[in-house]
Amino acid sequence: MKRKVDENVKREPFSGRIISSTIKENIDEKVEREIVYSRPECMHDLPTILCPGCQHGLIYRLIGEAIDELKIRGHCIGVGGVGCHAMGMGMLKIDAIMALHGRAPEVATGIKRSLHGKPIVFTVQGDGDLAAIGMGDMINAVNRGEKLTTIFCNNAGYGTTGGQMAPTTLLDQVTTTTPEGRQPQGFGYPIHVAELLATMTGMAFSARCALTSPAQFNQALKTVKTAFQKQIDGVGYSFVEILSACPPTFKKTPLESIKWIMSHMLEEYPLGIFKDVDKIP
Ligand SMILES: Cc1ncc(C[n+]2csc(CCOP(=O)(O)OP(=O)(O)O)c2C)c(N)n1
Numbered sequence: 001m002k003r004k005v006d007e008n009v010k011r012e013p014f015s016g017r018i019i020s021s022t023i024k025e026n027i028d029e030k031v032e033r034e035i036v037y038s039r040p041e042c043m044h045d046l047p048t049i050l051c052p053g054c055q056h057g058l059i060y061r062l063i064g065e066a067i068d069e070l071k072i073r074g075h076c077i078g079v080g081g082v083g084c085h086a087m088g089m090g091m092l093k094i095d096a097i098m099a100l101h102g103r104a105p106e107v108a109t110g111i112k113r114s115l116h117g118k119p120i121v122f123t124v125q126g127d128g129d130l131a132a133i134g135m136g137d138m139i140n141a142v143n144r145g146e147k148l149t150t151i152f153c154n155n156a157g158y159g160t161t162g163g164q165m166a167p168t169t170l171l172d173q174v175t176t177t178t179p180e181g182r183q184p185q186g187f188g189y190p191i192h193v194a195e196l197l198a199t200m201t202g203m204a205f206s207a208r209c210a211l212t213s214p215a216q217f218n219q220a221l222k223t224v225k226t227a228f229q230k231q232i233d234g235v236g237y238s239f240v241e242i243l244s245a246c247p248p249t250f251k252k253t254p255l256e257s258i259k260w261i262m263s264h265m266l267e268e269y270p271l272g273i274f275k276d277v278d279k280i281p
């Protein structure tokens with residue numbers, strides 16, 4: 001059978017790559033266009049290792065954008081907890097260290113104090129890491145008024161280890177450890193970490209954001225920048241909780257997961273700023 005020849009198809013002289021002139025025109029046209037959105041300078045060009053639909057990657061992207069916009073890259077040290085939330089730390093072009101489960105606030109405190117308060121030190125922690133095993137560590141770091149920032153990834157469960165219940169799991173939510181759905185008798189109620197920490201004197205800024213729309217992403221970026229600025233200004237602890245989709249824990253597709261955050265998580269975890277002061281006593 002005779003092969004049909006496409007007149008538009010040419011072989012590139014050096015690469016030997018076959019490229020349709022129609023496609024090439026489109027590529028050339030794209031090069032001419034103004035680039036309005038690209039990878040933050042602060043991020044390595046690496047493929048994601050997170051599941052499809054995981055929003056932890058977006059959280060790292062917004063941390064990267066915040067660092068770029070505040071021009072603080074050379075001054076930042078990140079401390080990761082234990083869990084999927086920590087996996088993005090290697091994507092950032094900054095100095096970083098991983099702490100034992102729940103112990104990121106202590107490691108961050110040690111770094112900040114031993115370098116005489118100079119670096120901008122932040123932790124990225126999950127709800128299992130921070131609100132379960134590390135809650136005491138977190139509360140005491142805020143109580144000391146450490147000049148640190150924490151980005152708290154709330155995905156309503158333990159993503160890494162297979163979707164067990166976390167303190168942030170919603171009532172009636174089915175997890176591998178609450179197959180009948182979380183019931184308050186025996187399992188307690190969802191903990192509202194941003195509101196809880198906002199009641200503490202050492203806290204300078206506490207807020208909650210979500211990433212279910214571009215507008216929310218922009219709001220979250222603004223909020224993370226404000227949190228870093230509080231630390232730069234030496235006010236006190238700053239804290240941003242971000243609701244994050246974990247499709248395997250939610251047992252949903254990526255799109256259904258976003259919708260579930262909108263229909264269920266936002267009701268339990270309202271967005272907003274719960275504390276914002278310029279001075280702590
Ligand atoms: C002291 C200790 N207990 C338990 C574990 C096992 N472990 C590793 S990751 C993880 C869950 C992490 O969940 P979360 O912090 O919510 O992060 P996510 O994966 O959901 O982002 C657990 C229980 C551990 N590494 N160390």
Ligand code: SF4
Pocket residue numbers: 049050051053054055056084085155159160245246247248249
């Ligand atoms: S298990 Fe959940 S938190 Fe972990 S990478 Fe997958 S989607 Fe993200």
Ligand SMILES: [Mg+2]
Pocket residue numbers: 083126127128153154155156157158159166
């Ligand atoms: Mg989690």
